[in-house]
Amino acid sequence: MSTAPDVSLWLLIGLPGSGKSTWARHFLQTAPAIAYISTDQIRGELFGNEATQGPWPQVWGQGTYQMREAVRQSQEGELHGALYDATNVRRRDRRRVMQTAQSLGFTRLLAVWFDVPLGICLQRNQGRSRQVPPAVIATMSRQLAGAPPQPEEGFAAIYRLS
Template structure:
Protein backbone atom coordinates (compact mmCIF):
# COMPACT_ATOMS: atom_id res chain seq x y z
CA UNK A 1 0.00 0.00 0.00
CA UNK A 2 1.65 3.30 -1.02
CA UNK A 3 1.95 6.12 1.44
CA UNK A 4 -0.49 8.98 0.97
CA UNK A 5 1.18 12.22 0.00
CA UNK A 6 0.20 15.04 2.30
CA UNK A 7 1.74 18.44 1.61
CA UNK A 8 3.65 20.25 4.29
CA UNK A 9 1.54 22.89 6.02
CA UNK A 10 1.83 26.49 4.89
CA UNK A 11 4.93 28.18 6.30
CA UNK A 12 4.43 29.97 9.60
CA UNK A 13 4.11 33.75 9.58
CA UNK A 14 7.84 34.07 10.29
CA UNK A 15 8.50 32.91 6.74
CA UNK A 16 10.37 29.83 7.88
CA UNK A 17 9.15 26.60 6.35
CA UNK A 18 8.64 23.52 8.47
CA UNK A 19 11.26 20.98 7.45
CA UNK A 20 10.72 17.47 8.78
CA UNK A 21 13.19 14.71 9.48
CA UNK A 22 11.83 11.20 9.78
CA UNK A 23 14.16 9.09 11.91
CA UNK A 24 13.68 5.37 11.23
CA UNK A 25 14.36 3.02 14.13
CA UNK A 26 14.45 -0.76 13.97
CA UNK A 27 16.66 -3.81 13.50
CA UNK A 28 17.92 -4.89 10.08
CA UNK A 29 15.25 -6.61 8.02
CA UNK A 30 12.29 -4.88 9.68
CA UNK A 31 11.31 -2.91 6.57
CA UNK A 32 12.91 0.49 7.21
CA UNK A 33 14.35 0.88 3.71
CA UNK A 34 11.12 -0.28 2.08
CA UNK A 35 9.25 2.30 4.13
CA UNK A 36 11.79 5.03 3.23
CA UNK A 37 11.63 4.15 -0.46
CA UNK A 38 7.82 4.42 -0.51
CA UNK A 39 7.85 7.63 1.54
CA UNK A 40 10.29 9.26 -0.88
CA UNK A 41 8.44 7.98 -3.95
CA UNK A 42 5.32 9.83 -2.77
CA UNK A 43 7.25 13.12 -3.16
CA UNK A 44 10.55 12.80 -5.05
CA UNK A 45 11.91 16.11 -3.69
CA UNK A 46 12.25 14.40 -0.30
CA UNK A 47 15.75 13.28 0.67
CA UNK A 48 16.45 9.65 1.60
CA UNK A 49 19.63 9.41 3.65
CA UNK A 50 20.65 5.76 4.04
CA UNK A 51 23.78 4.66 5.89
CA UNK A 52 23.75 1.44 3.83
CA UNK A 53 23.80 3.43 0.59
CA UNK A 54 26.53 5.71 1.94
CA UNK A 55 28.70 2.71 2.90
CA UNK A 56 28.20 1.27 -0.59
CA UNK A 57 29.28 4.61 -2.11
CA UNK A 58 32.31 5.06 0.15
CA UNK A 59 33.55 1.48 0.46
CA UNK A 60 32.03 -0.30 -2.54
CA UNK A 61 29.78 -2.52 -0.41
CA UNK A 62 27.00 -1.72 2.06
CA UNK A 63 28.17 -4.59 4.28
CA UNK A 64 31.55 -2.92 4.90
CA UNK A 65 31.17 -0.96 8.12
CA UNK A 66 34.20 1.23 7.35
CA UNK A 67 35.23 4.47 9.04
CA UNK A 68 32.16 5.82 10.87
CA UNK A 69 33.49 9.39 10.83
CA UNK A 70 33.53 9.32 7.01
CA UNK A 71 29.98 7.93 6.94
CA UNK A 72 28.78 10.51 9.49
CA UNK A 73 30.28 13.36 7.45
CA UNK A 74 28.25 12.28 4.41
CA UNK A 75 25.11 11.98 6.58
CA UNK A 76 25.65 15.54 7.83
CA UNK A 77 26.34 16.83 4.31
CA UNK A 78 23.09 15.29 3.06
CA UNK A 79 21.12 16.66 5.99
CA UNK A 80 22.52 20.12 5.16
CA UNK A 81 21.52 19.67 1.52
CA UNK A 82 17.96 18.83 2.58
CA UNK A 83 17.82 21.95 4.76
CA UNK A 84 19.28 24.10 1.96
CA UNK A 85 16.50 22.82 -0.32
CA UNK A 86 13.83 23.16 2.42
CA UNK A 87 13.09 19.49 1.78
CA UNK A 88 11.91 16.83 4.17
CA UNK A 89 14.32 13.96 4.77
CA UNK A 90 14.28 10.43 6.10
CA UNK A 91 17.30 9.03 7.95
CA UNK A 92 17.43 5.30 7.25
CA UNK A 93 19.60 3.56 9.85
CA UNK A 94 18.96 1.15 12.71
CA UNK A 95 19.26 3.87 15.39
CA UNK A 96 19.13 1.10 17.99
CA UNK A 97 21.58 2.82 20.35
CA UNK A 98 20.08 5.74 22.31
CA UNK A 99 23.41 7.61 22.01
CA UNK A 100 23.16 7.36 18.21
CA UNK A 101 19.61 8.67 18.34
CA UNK A 102 20.71 11.56 20.57
CA UNK A 103 23.50 12.49 18.18
CA UNK A 104 21.26 12.57 15.11
CA UNK A 105 18.51 14.45 16.99
CA UNK A 106 20.96 17.13 18.19
CA UNK A 107 22.63 17.42 14.79
CA UNK A 108 19.30 17.69 12.96
CA UNK A 109 18.11 20.47 15.29
CA UNK A 110 21.41 22.35 14.92
CA UNK A 111 21.14 22.13 11.13
CA UNK A 112 17.61 23.52 11.12
CA UNK A 113 15.11 20.65 11.09
CA UNK A 114 12.18 21.96 13.08
CA UNK A 115 10.11 18.79 13.24
CA UNK A 116 11.68 15.42 14.01
CA UNK A 117 9.48 12.36 13.89
CA UNK A 118 10.59 8.91 14.98
CA UNK A 119 9.14 5.91 13.21
CA UNK A 120 9.93 2.89 15.40
CA UNK A 121 9.41 -0.14 13.19
CA UNK A 122 8.47 -2.98 15.54
CA UNK A 123 8.27 -5.82 13.06
CA UNK A 124 8.41 -9.16 14.93
CA UNK A 125 11.92 -10.63 15.11
CA UNK A 126 10.81 -13.78 13.26
CA UNK A 127 9.56 -11.64 10.36
CA UNK A 128 12.81 -9.62 10.30
CA UNK A 129 14.81 -12.84 10.07
CA UNK A 130 12.53 -14.22 7.33
CA UNK A 131 12.74 -11.03 5.25
CA UNK A 132 16.50 -10.88 5.80
CA UNK A 133 16.83 -14.43 4.44
CA UNK A 134 15.21 -13.23 1.18
CA UNK A 135 17.65 -10.32 0.68
CA UNK A 136 20.64 -10.32 -1.62
CA UNK A 137 22.76 -8.79 1.16
CA UNK A 138 21.96 -10.67 4.33
CA UNK A 139 22.79 -9.41 7.79
CA UNK A 140 23.95 -12.17 10.17
CA UNK A 141 21.05 -13.37 12.34
CA UNK A 142 22.98 -12.69 15.56
CA UNK A 143 23.34 -9.01 14.56
CA UNK A 144 19.59 -8.67 13.97
CA UNK A 145 18.87 -10.42 17.28
CA UNK A 146 21.36 -8.18 19.13
CA UNK A 147 19.87 -4.98 17.72
CA UNK A 148 16.32 -6.13 18.47
CA UNK A 149 17.40 -6.86 22.05
CA UNK A 150 19.10 -3.46 22.28
CA UNK A 151 15.84 -1.78 21.23
CA UNK A 152 13.90 -3.85 23.78
CA UNK A 153 16.31 -2.72 26.51
CA UNK A 154 16.56 0.94 25.39
CA UNK A 155 13.42 1.74 23.40
CA UNK A 156 13.08 5.16 21.82
CA UNK A 157 11.11 7.67 23.88
CA UNK A 158 9.48 10.97 23.05
CA UNK A 159 11.59 12.55 25.81
CA UNK A 160 14.74 11.93 23.75
CA UNK A 161 13.78 14.98 21.71
CA UNK A 162 11.29 13.73 19.15
CA UNK A 163 8.37 15.96 18.30
CA UNK A 164 6.40 12.83 17.54
CA UNK A 165 7.14 9.11 17.95
CA UNK A 166 5.09 6.49 16.13
CA UNK A 167 5.36 2.75 16.57
CA UNK A 168 4.41 0.45 13.74
CA UNK A 169 4.82 -3.02 12.33
CA UNK A 170 5.25 -3.66 8.64
CA UNK A 171 3.87 -7.18 8.68
CA UNK A 172 0.54 -6.14 7.18
CA UNK A 173 0.45 -2.47 6.27
CA UNK A 174 2.39 0.75 6.15
CA UNK A 175 1.81 3.83 8.29
CA UNK A 176 0.40 6.98 6.87
CA UNK A 177 2.64 9.92 6.14
CA UNK A 178 2.70 11.99 9.34
CA UNK A 179 0.68 15.13 9.12
CA UNK A 180 2.69 18.25 9.85
CA UNK A 181 1.81 20.13 13.00
Protein backbone atom coordinates in the same frame (compact mmCIF):
# COMPACT_ATOMS: atom_id res chain seq x y z
CA MET B 1 6.45 38.92 8.38
CA SER B 2 7.71 35.64 6.97
CA THR B 3 8.70 32.74 9.14
CA ALA B 4 11.35 30.14 8.47
CA PRO B 5 9.95 26.95 6.95
CA ASP B 6 9.45 23.91 9.14
CA VAL B 7 12.22 21.45 8.29
CA SER B 8 11.35 17.89 9.27
CA LEU B 9 13.63 14.90 9.72
CA TRP B 10 11.97 11.49 9.59
CA LEU B 11 14.18 9.13 11.62
CA LEU B 12 13.61 5.47 10.75
CA ILE B 13 14.12 3.05 13.65
CA GLY B 14 14.15 -0.73 13.36
CA LEU B 15 16.08 -3.94 12.97
CA PRO B 16 17.63 -5.05 9.70
CA GLY B 17 14.82 -6.79 7.84
CA SER B 18 12.07 -4.79 9.55
CA GLY B 19 11.09 -3.06 6.30
CA LYS B 20 12.61 0.40 6.76
CA SER B 21 14.12 0.80 3.30
CA THR B 22 11.13 -0.77 1.56
CA TRP B 23 8.80 1.58 3.42
CA ALA B 24 11.08 4.53 2.59
CA ARG B 25 10.93 3.77 -1.14
CA HIS B 26 7.12 3.76 -1.06
CA PHE B 27 6.96 6.86 1.15
CA LEU B 28 9.28 8.80 -1.16
CA GLN B 29 7.12 7.93 -4.17
CA THR B 30 4.22 9.78 -2.55
CA ALA B 31 6.37 12.55 -1.05
CA PRO B 32 9.18 13.07 -3.58
CA ALA B 33 10.25 16.46 -2.22
CA ILE B 34 12.07 14.82 0.70
CA ALA B 35 15.79 14.02 0.73
CA TYR B 36 16.69 10.38 1.32
CA ILE B 37 19.74 9.84 3.52
CA SER B 38 20.65 6.16 3.85
CA THR B 39 23.72 4.88 5.66
CA ASP B 40 23.63 1.82 3.40
CA GLN B 41 23.66 3.97 0.26
CA ILE B 42 26.46 6.08 1.71
CA ARG B 43 28.52 2.92 2.34
CA GLY B 44 27.89 1.88 -1.24
CA GLU B 45 29.06 5.27 -2.53
CA LEU B 46 32.12 5.43 -0.28
CA PHE B 47 33.28 1.82 -0.29
CA GLY B 48 31.72 0.36 -3.45
CA ASN B 49 29.45 -2.00 -1.51
CA GLU B 50 26.62 -1.33 0.94
CA ALA B 51 27.74 -4.32 3.02
CA THR B 52 31.21 -2.88 3.63
CA GLN B 53 31.08 -1.29 7.06
CA GLY B 54 34.17 0.87 6.56
CA PRO B 55 35.18 3.63 8.98
CA TRP B 56 32.04 5.03 10.66
CA PRO B 57 33.45 8.62 10.80
CA GLN B 58 33.47 8.67 6.98
CA VAL B 59 29.88 7.39 6.80
CA TRP B 60 28.73 9.84 9.49
CA GLY B 61 30.55 12.72 7.80
CA GLN B 62 28.78 12.08 4.51
CA GLY B 63 25.44 11.66 6.31
CA THR B 64 25.97 14.97 8.09
CA TYR B 65 26.83 16.64 4.78
CA GLN B 66 23.62 15.25 3.23
CA MET B 67 21.59 16.51 6.22
CA ARG B 68 23.11 19.97 5.86
CA GLU B 69 22.21 20.01 2.16
CA ALA B 70 18.66 18.85 2.90
CA VAL B 71 18.21 21.71 5.37
CA ARG B 72 19.57 24.23 2.85
CA GLN B 73 17.29 22.94 0.10
CA SER B 74 14.31 22.92 2.48
CA GLN B 75 14.97 26.50 3.53
CA GLU B 76 15.12 27.45 -0.15
CA GLY B 77 11.76 25.76 -0.77
CA GLU B 78 13.13 22.92 -2.91
CA LEU B 79 12.52 20.18 -0.31
CA HIS B 80 10.31 19.54 2.70
CA GLY B 81 12.89 17.85 4.91
CA ALA B 82 14.69 14.53 4.91
CA LEU B 83 14.30 10.89 5.77
CA TYR B 84 17.22 9.28 7.64
CA ASP B 85 17.34 5.53 7.00
CA ALA B 86 19.52 3.64 9.50
CA THR B 87 18.75 1.14 12.24
CA ASN B 88 18.91 3.75 15.04
CA VAL B 89 18.26 1.04 17.63
CA ARG B 90 20.37 2.56 20.42
CA ARG B 91 19.07 5.62 22.22
CA ARG B 92 22.53 7.24 22.30
CA ASP B 93 22.82 6.86 18.51
CA ARG B 94 19.39 8.45 18.03
CA ARG B 95 20.40 11.27 20.39
CA ARG B 96 23.53 11.96 18.31
CA VAL B 97 21.53 12.04 15.07
CA MET B 98 18.88 14.28 16.60
CA GLN B 99 21.34 16.72 18.17
CA THR B 100 23.26 16.96 14.91
CA ALA B 101 20.04 17.40 12.92
CA GLN B 102 18.85 20.21 15.19
CA SER B 103 22.23 21.94 15.08
CA LEU B 104 22.03 21.88 11.27
CA GLY B 105 18.55 23.45 11.21
CA PHE B 106 16.00 20.63 11.35
CA THR B 107 13.08 21.96 13.38
CA ARG B 108 10.84 18.90 13.65
CA LEU B 109 12.02 15.37 14.44
CA LEU B 110 9.70 12.48 13.67
CA ALA B 111 10.28 8.81 14.47
CA VAL B 112 9.01 5.96 12.33
CA TRP B 113 9.48 2.87 14.49
CA PHE B 114 9.33 -0.48 12.71
CA ASP B 115 8.26 -2.67 15.64
CA VAL B 116 8.65 -6.01 13.87
CA PRO B 117 9.31 -9.26 15.78
CA LEU B 118 12.87 -10.56 15.77
CA GLY B 119 11.80 -13.85 14.14
CA ILE B 120 10.29 -12.06 11.14
CA CYS B 121 13.39 -9.89 10.72
CA LEU B 122 15.64 -12.97 10.87
CA GLN B 123 13.47 -14.74 8.30
CA ARG B 124 13.52 -11.75 5.94
CA ASN B 125 17.28 -11.42 6.44
CA GLN B 126 17.78 -14.99 5.17
CA GLY B 127 16.16 -14.04 1.88
CA ARG B 128 18.38 -11.03 1.29
CA SER B 129 21.41 -10.94 -0.94
CA ARG B 130 23.21 -8.84 1.68
CA GLN B 131 22.66 -10.59 4.99
CA VAL B 132 23.39 -9.25 8.44
CA PRO B 133 24.73 -11.92 10.84
CA PRO B 134 21.79 -13.22 12.93
CA ALA B 135 23.71 -12.65 16.17
CA VAL B 136 24.08 -8.97 15.26
CA ILE B 137 20.34 -8.65 14.64
CA ALA B 138 19.61 -10.40 17.95
CA THR B 139 21.88 -7.94 19.78
CA MET B 140 20.18 -5.01 18.06
CA SER B 141 16.80 -6.45 19.06
CA ARG B 142 17.84 -6.46 22.73
CA GLN B 143 19.15 -2.89 22.42
CA LEU B 144 15.92 -1.65 20.89
CA ALA B 145 13.75 -3.54 23.39
CA GLY B 146 15.72 -1.92 26.21
CA ALA B 147 15.40 1.58 24.76
CA PRO B 148 12.40 1.92 22.44
CA PRO B 149 11.77 5.40 21.02
CA GLN B 150 10.05 7.71 23.51
CA PRO B 151 8.57 11.22 23.16
CA GLU B 152 10.99 12.39 25.88
CA GLU B 153 13.83 11.93 23.38
CA GLY B 154 12.51 15.00 21.57
CA PHE B 155 10.33 13.53 18.84
CA ALA B 156 7.36 15.64 17.72
CA ALA B 157 5.63 12.34 16.91
CA ILE B 158 6.39 8.62 16.93
CA TYR B 159 4.72 6.45 14.31
CA ARG B 160 4.84 2.79 15.36
CA LEU B 161 4.48 0.34 12.49
CA SER B 162 4.14 -3.37 13.19
